[in-house]
Amino acid sequence: MAAIEVNHLVRTFAGDVKAVQGVDLEVAQGEIYAFLGPNGAGKTTTVRMLTTLLKPTSGSATVAGFDVVKDAGKVRRAIGVALQEAALDPLMTGRELMQLQGTLHGIPRAEARRRGDALIGRVGLTNAADRRVGTYSGGMRRRLDLATALVHEPSVLFLDEPTTGLDPASRAAIWEEVRKLNQEGTTVFLTTQYLEEADQLAARVGIIDDGLMAAEGTPRELKAQVGKPRLELRLAEGSPEACSEVVGRFGELLPPKDGVLVVALPDGAAAIAPIIRALDGAGITVQDLHLAEPTLDDVFLEKTGRHLEGAEEGAAPEAEPEQVA
Amino acid sequence: MSTAVAARLRPSPGLVANARVVGALSMRSLKQAFRRPQFLAPIVIFPSLFLAVNVGGAGRATDIPAFPDVAGFLDFELAGAIVQATMLSAVSGGIALALDIESGFMDRLIASPISRAAIVVGRLASTAVMGVIAGVWFIAIGLIFGAEIKAGVPGALLVIVLAAATASAWGGFGAALALRSGTASVVQGVFPLVFVIIFLSSAFFPGNLLLEPAKTISDWNPMSFIAEAMRDPIVSGISGEPLLEGVLAIAGVLALGAGLSVWGLRKRLAG
Numbered sequence: 001m002a003a004i005e006v007n008h009l010v011r012t013f014a015g016d017v018k019a020v021q022g023v024d025l026e027v028a029q030g031e032i033y034a035f036l037g038p039n040g041a042g043k044t045t046t047v048r049m050l051t052t053l054l055k056p057t058s059g060s061a062t063v064a065g066f067d068v069v070k071d072a073g074k075v076r077r078a079i080g081v082a083l084q085e086a087a088l089d090p091l092m093t094g095r096e097l098m099q100l101q102g103t104l105h106g107i108p109r110a111e112a113r114r115r116g117d118a119l120i121g122r123v124g125l126t127n128a129a130d131r132r133v134g135t136y137s138g139g140m141r142r143r144l145d146l147a148t149a150l151v152h153e154p155s156v157l158f159l160d161e162p163t164t165g166l167d168p169a170s171r172a173a174i175w176e177e178v179r180k181l182n183q184e185g186t187t188v189f190l191t192t193q194y195l196e197e198a199d200q201l202a203a204r205v206g207i208i209d210d211g212l213m214a215a216e217g218t219p220r221e222l223k224a225q226v227g228k229p230r231l232e233l234r235l236a237e238g239s240p241e242a243c244s245e246v247v248g249r250f251g252e253l254l255p256p257k258d259g260v261l262v263v264a265l266p267d268g269a270a271a272i273a274p275i276i277r278a279l280d281g282a283g284i285t286v287q288d289l290h291l292a293e294p295t296l297d298d299v300f301l302e303k304t305g306r307h308l309e310g311a312e313e314g315a316a317p318e319a320e321p322e323q324v325a
Numbered sequence: 326m327s328t329a330v331a332a333r334l335r336p337s338p339g340l341v342a343n344a345r346v347v348g349a350l351s352m353r354s355l356k357q358a359f360r361r362p363q364f365l366a367p368i369v370i371f372p373s374l375f376l377a378v379n380v381g382g383a384g385r386a387t388d389i390p391a392f393p394d395v396a397g398f399l400d401f402e403l404a405g406a407i408v409q410a411t412m413l414s415a416v417s418g419g420i421a422l423a424l425d426i427e428s429g430f431m432d433r434l435i436a437s438p439i440s441r442a443a444i445v446v447g448r449l450a451s452t453a454v455m456g457v458i459a460g461v462w463f464i465a466i467g468l469i470f471g472a473e474i475k476a477g478v479p480g481a482l483l484v485i486v487l488a489a490a491t492a493s494a495w496g497g498f499g500a501a502l503a504l505r506s507g508t509a510s511v512v513q514g515v516f517p518l519v520f521v522i523i524f525l526s527s528a529f530f531p532g533n534l535l536l537e538p539a540k541t542i543s544d545w546n547p548m549s550f551i552a553e554a555m556r557d558p559i560v561s562g563i564s565g566e567p568l569l570e571g572v573l574a575i576a577g578v579l580a581l582g583a584g585l586s587v588w589g590l591r592k593r594l595a596g
Contacts, residue, residue, distance in 0.1 A: 051436050052435075052436065053432055053435055053436055055595065073438055076436060076437060076438040077438045079436075081432075081433075081436045083429055083432055083433075083436075084429075087428060087429030087430045087432055087433050088430070089353070089357070089425075089428075089430055091356065091357050091360045091361060092353065092356070096353075096356075099349075100349055100350075100353060101433075101437075103345055103346060103349040104346060104349075104433075104434065104437035104438075104439055105437060105438060106342050106345075106438070132360075148433075
């Protein structure tokens with residue numbers, strides 16, 4: 001049984017605004033699925049339908065085996081939800097919020113307290129647990145939000161843009177926690193506008209644009225659809241013609257750009273060592289060599305005709321992750 | 326008692342779970358009110374200042390011919406201050422609910438496996454507690470400054486119960502407005518309406534001394550019946566007619582407010 005199964009899901013709003021125009025997707029149990037798209041693409045509307053916050057106009061969806069309309073209550077018991085812009089009460093303390101969340105899920109008081117304390121520790125907020133949420137940083141809020149979504153040990157976790165607006169360190173901390181949860185067996189459905197996030201975390205990626213699925217597959221499959229890895233070479237010594245002749249044996253020569261030779265390599269990085277040996281044998285010295293892999297932005301560009309907003313913002317974090325137990 | 330009878334009398338697990346959720350949400354709302362002074366101030370401070378200004382400035386109103394026979398103007402005005410506080414607590418509750426919607430906290434509740442009604446009932450329960458606080462506060466203020474509760478402790482308790490019921494009844498309107506608009510500023514915009522409803526009633530001034538058309542409006546205004554039901558134990562003693570009329574007025578407001586809030590909740594859940 002799939003953890004999430006969506007069949008031609010449609011949602012229109014007043015004024016015939018078609019936010020979601022017929023999404024089909026399937027997420028296997030234990031998978032991390034990233035729903036990638038720019039602002040206004042229909043990601044959040046889809047998540048709101050899957051989490052029973054919004055009724056579909058047409059189509060159907062099941063989550064954890066339950067229909068999101070007919071068995072909404074059972075869906076709510078099975079899922080954890082951390083929505084965009086962490087919806088936390090700034091006047092409550094972290095510990096109070098965890099306790100409330102436990103009560104909302106019908107967990108006995110003592111058990112809710114035990115689980116709440118454990119989760120607060122897990123996301124590294126023990127020292128801030130009795131402070132009001134209003135005093136938390138953006139990263140702390142997101143971690144607390146994530147912890148509240150886990151208090152009832154859900155089998156499917158929905159994360160709506162979990163790292164939007166966070167600094168690289170906080171983003172890395174959330175990524176780390178999502179990976180751990182997935183390793184423990186939780187299915188994760190996350191929406192993001194960050195390419196790097198989808199690439200780093202997801203086993204499969206769905207690209208949504210204007211309420212329609214533009215592409216779906218593993219990051220590797222999607223990248224393979226739009227092109228092969230490209231080797232870019234800048235010569236120190238030797239003629240460009242001779243160099244082209246040598247590297248042309250390993251792949252398809254592409255038009256040079258700014259004096260840099262470009263060759264598409266079907267074998268990717270595996271071809272680099274033979275190329276260097278061949279160039280050396282031909283007496284050609286390379287000043288700079290760079291293997292450029294296709295990115296999900298290339299996929300997005302290919303499928304939608306434009307770049308994804310926030311693509312650069314989603315670059316890999318450089319700082320160390322915040323402490324997450 | 327047989328096991329079967331005991332099982333029948335035991336509350337269902339669903340009822341217990343819902344009661345627990347209502348209690349938790351109500352407690353959260355109360356903490357919110359006490360942690361955010363702007364929620365508490367309109368309920369206690371504004372009506373207290375209003376009472377002080379009214380009693381200090383118009384204390385000789387009791388000398389007006391046909392003014393009801395009361396021990397003092399403060400005794401007469403206490404019911405007005407309490408109903409004013411209950412209405413303001415209803416508006417504050419509505420604002421808090423609208424803020425929950427604006428911030429997305431409401432989504433957290435809706436995405437939880439709880440009864441939808443518990444979300445509104447939890448809010449109304451906390452508004453009722455604010456009504457109790459208002460009742461206790463103004464009775465204490467009255468006693469400190471020389472008022473007398475003619476019906477004694479039972480009368481004071483009755484006033485407090487009526488205050489709680491009135492607050493939650495009007496709270497339904499605040500909740501409905503919050504649920505339909507989803508915007509705190511819209512709910513806040515009804516503050517002036519509270520004063521119109523109160524001044525077109527017998528809450529602060531005897532209905533028989535009002536000029537037309539205010540008198541006719543006051544005669545039909547449910548707030549007049551509620552104020553008279555609270556005033557009666559303070560100025561004379563508990564008597565059946567004003568109490569019954571007050572309870573019926575509260576029931577009417579409660580039915581209408583609850584109906585509107587259920588409709589508002591359904592509309593919101595339908596997206």
